[in-house]
Amino acid sequence: MLALAAVLCWSTVASAFKLSLQYLTPLQLVSIASVVSALFMLGAIIWQRRAGEIRASWQRNYRWYIALGFCNPFLYYLTLFHAYKLLPAQQAQPLNYTWGVLLALLSVPLLKQKLRRQDLLAGAVCYSGVLVIATGGNLLGLEFDEPLGVALALLSTLIWSCYWLLNTRIGGNAAVNLFLTCCCGLPWLAGATIWQGWGEPWQWPPLAGWLGALYVGLFEMGIAFLLWQAAMMTCDNTARISNFIYLSPPLSLLLIALLVGERIQLATIAGLALILLGVAIQQGALKRLLLRSGG
Template sequence: MEAPASSFSRNNRRATWFALAAVLCWSTVASAFKLSLQYLSPLQLVTIASLVSTVFMGAVVLWQGLGRELRDSWRRSRGWFLALGFCNPFLYYLVLFHAYDLLPAQQAQPLNYTWGVVLALLSVPLLKQKLRRQDLFAGLVCYGGVVVIATGGNLAELRFEQPWGVALALFSTLVWSCYWLLNTRIGGNASVNLFLTFCCGLPWLAAAVWWQGGWQWPPLGGWIGAVYVGLFEMGIAFLLWQAALLHCDNTARISNFIYLSPPLSLLLIALLVGERIHLATIAGLALILLGVAIQQGALRRFLLCRK
């Protein structure tokens, strides 16, 4: 017996609200990164935020009654979790926060957004998937946007203002893509996987703190920023997005909300961080979003709907 149409409509409305809430959370984190790095080093920020996220996700796993699945997942895939913990939170966020430390937030955030295209390209050698023409075209469009942003729109000279920061931002997309490709080997509950991954990432962070010479107590402003990043970037937004996917009957429709995050993020960067958004950033971001839309097939679906 099929569920009534009103039930589907109600679930889709819930999915929409969950998705919008997740996008709003993600839209704030670029500003939170930049503001927090005024008080913290990248290593301090990722360490505190990861610890907060680990505690939060542990509480979620216990509240959901997933203790047995937690134990079984660890026994079944502990080697994978150790590898995942090195990728995320340790390497990914450490590289990303160093990029934000070097670049204006309006540049680092769009550059990091190219990870979706990197994921598609890496899936070819690592998952033996077929390389599509639209993936290659999407990559060219995306990285055209990267060049526009990295050069500040000065395409004639092709002089990068912060080449090391650009390299780190792009390298973070490679790490993030590898993390998700490794994730495909595990399966199981997403909350459990994230909690175990972060548990395995904390020893790497502790070793990095020790190697750097020990822990220095940050000011209150740094703690507030790091706790916010740990809760919203690494925890609450993830759960909201997961809830949106569970309630919707069309994943593609919900996934399109992701395109709202970068423009909202730029607006908040201007309002909260005080950066003057350059025309080159807007043009480069438009190219990156176009490339991602091509890669995901969203542009093709839109053109078909217009006919």
């Protein structure tokens, strides 16, 4: 139930991103949501009676927290929200979902892990799905409707993968780590806001924008994370709940159609199917499924 609740939260955020960006700039959305997330995580840490770990964790890993804060929330969400600003939500969401395969490929040179054939196959299948979505199914013409948006969505997967690779260097409580990382991202966001204000003064968002940013900060950057963490700690076999992740993209597309009002294109469905297949190959899920069926 905890895992399904987390997946349901994640399934709503693509719609929340797109709707919120109607009232906020990407910088406003990530700034407000990051403050909300930091406050929520601080409350969760106090509730867990782990406030004493904050200072010790900072003293031990402050250099890593500064680097992580630059990656996330500053650079990652700023890049991702710009992609959502340029692309339909039905395209940005599946493209962002390819980060898992990219993470496996990057772990080869950065973590000195062995490159497997299934990693190469997964990458080929996954990025063929990216090509289908980016071209709207026009593979022969190779015409991209919004090449900058596609590039930003793919760049966000690179930033997110680097964030998790850096995150492997830090131990300790996950909520404490996320709180300190978020706090280290706030000065970068403040600096970007001041710099942007020289050419374009800050516009006070309408109530709908504040509510959207509050939702993103609570659910995308807070509640879903703690729900998933609790699910991982509660279960006796993480493989049983890891497959729930595959429910998020289809549910997200359904909510995009219902809430945002986008008409889901056949190319998006086909591309998403290829991306999910690539992720399944990379995780070995397809191999396990074939073994169970006697294939």
